[in-house]
Amino acid sequence: MEHEKQLTGTLAVAVFTAVLGSLQYGYSLGVINAPQKVIERHYGLSLGVWSERSAVLSENSTEEEDFFEAGHHPDVVMYWSLSVAIFSIGGMVSSFLVGFVGDLRGRVKGMLMVNVLAVAAGLLMGLCKMWKPHLMVIAGRAVMGFYCGLTSGLVPMYIGEIAPKAYRGALGTLHQLAVVVGILISQVIGLDFILGNDDMWPLLLGLSGSPAVLQSFLLPLCPESPRYLYILLGKEAEARKSLLRLKGAYDPSADLEEMRREKEEADREARVSILSLIRSSVYRQQLLVALMMHLSQQLSGINAIFYYSTAIFAFAGVDKPVYATIGVGAINTVFTLVSVALVDKAGRRTLTLVGLGGMCCCAIGMTVGLKFQSDYEWMSYVSMSAIFLFVSFFEIGPGPIPWFIVAELFSQGPRPAAIALAGCCNWTSNFIVGMTFPYIQDLLGVYVFVLFAVLLLGFTVFIYLRVPETKGKTFEEIAAVFHKGRKKSLKDATELQQLKTSTDA
Structure with a gap:
């Protein structure tokens, strides 16, 4: 039982690496709200529906009718709403693929593969001023939503399968902790005197892909889920090796026996x-x-x-x-x-x-x-x-x-x-x-x-x-x-x- 409660360095690295995906999810959720007026202004200029004067009015307006005239052009409102909503649509679509991606090459390689999406989304948004900002941001948000739909399933799945029973709840909660930390970071650096301003807002949006870069370097150090190795692939020796890396020097017989019974149960039932x-x-x-x-x-x-x-x-x-x-x-x-x-x-x-x-x-x-x-x-x-x-x-x-x-x-x-x-x-x-x-x-x-x-x-x-x-x-x-x-x-x-x-x- 003592070993069951052991938290090793490898387990800590694996959990930390996994929840970087959750941090990115939280950052992407929160980042779009703070610089709304700045982004709307650039949309208006890009679409040619505002002059420079009306764009300035939309940001600094004190007169209600001036603000209405400048800040609520139907095209700008439509593209802004799409920038916010497309993120959820991407997540809805990709959430169906979580099982497929997780089983294709394993949980770790699955997380590594989908990081390509996060980096691509970050580049689309970070470089949006090079073309049409409204289209680049919407495309970036759609791809990022697609990534977040996958990572919001893969991260809890991986952590749930590698966590010792005694710490499964606490380690599982770290997914949400990373999400709220991501939201908080995006709120703080989205303030107008940091990155939520006229010059820096593309960088603010583009940074949403940065945790994926760090995660890509760390994932190769993480052991694959022993449950995936044993129950899905039947690789008992590799599952044993993974358990020893995750839990330290202990007798893994009890864990392997539990997985063996679960594998027998899984073999009896068709793949669901x-x-x-x-x-x-x-x-x-x-x-x-x-x-x-x-x-x-x-x-x-x-x-x-x-x-x-x-x-x-x-x-x-x-x-x-x-x-x-x-x-x-x-x-x-x-x-x-x-x-x-x-x-x-x-x-x-x-x-x-x-x-x-x-x-x-x-x-x-x-x-x-x-x-x-x-x-x-x-x-x-x-x-x-x-x-x-x-x-x-x-x-x-x-x-x-x-x-x-x-x-x-x-x-x-x-x-x-x-x-x-x-x-x-x-x-x-x-x-x-x-x-x-x-x-x-x-x-x-x-x-x-x-x-x-x-x-x-x-x-x-x-x-x-x-x-x-x-x-x-x-x-x-x-x-x-x-x-x-x-x-x-x-x-x-x-x-x-x-x-x-x-x-x-």
Whole structure:
């Protein structure tokens, strides 16, 4: 057991290298927001719809009608919206390919191959002034979204397969930690006096490809997933070597025995495609849990906070709302660290329930604060506190846990297909929230967070009733929990049918 708990240098390097992909994902998520006006100005000039004067007006306007005339040209708005949305579309498409890429040459080589996309995307955006900025940025964002869809599946899959059982939760949470650190870095260096200005914004966008360069140098030093080597390729000697590199000098017999049993199970069942996973009744419970966990993350309202926190803080009377938004990013990071510390002690289910329940209360608090802000000055502090607490509760559970729990819920056979489906569900719901939130906000006004409070309450009830605790369990034991529940429901259905038959008789 002592060796089970051992954290080696090789494991640390492997996890650090993998989460560089997650850092890049976070940076790409956050980087587009800060320099919006600067980028719109260059789009307008490139399209020839603005003169230099109107472009200056769009950035420095104080007159509302001047700003409307200069800053809201339909072509500029369309290309800007496309620059933001195309990222999610790229992720939605590529998330289906996670299993294929991960199985093609292995998890490590898979991550190495897709880095070509990240570097290409960074170059397209970094050199966008050389041609038409609006087309170059949109192309770069599409390619980067495609890369991020793959990496948001490959990273949790690799970490889930190499992490010792005792540290699987903490190491799995590092994916989300790297995402929020990436968002925070992009917010800070996106300030106008650093890179978010007229001259430097292409470099700001282009830097989103830089973690891939460092990761490409480090990946050859990382051991391949022992589970991939043994269960998929049947290479026991190589799996043993990989385990010894990851865990140090110990007896790997117990781990190899667990993999042998899982391989026998995997050999008995056909390779599970995405379509057969959707149709299969065997994995229905696990799949429902996996998809609901990802939906709870995206439909919680967190993206509404991330996308519109600057506007909410401005409405609450904060002088420099951009700094309050960076404060949200910092709290994001701190509470993800709290989750890293707690997830293997308190458990996945407990932290998710605490997080969703807390967010539900904060959404109600935010609604009350925004509603009575004009009547009572102190209510602005209520809405601001609710925003900060909302983000804190999100990062304790609903933020990090869905990403790695999918790898825990499924055995080796259906795991890549399940991660692909969960990833697609995540990206699609992210896209829907991003596109529809402004319209819902117009419709509901200050009551918009009541909608999220209702959704959060529903997700909390579902997770309380249907999600088992996976802390400290082997992949076999987790699968057994669902099979036991399935057998029980089949038995109940059979008894009900027998009872009905005897009654009819």
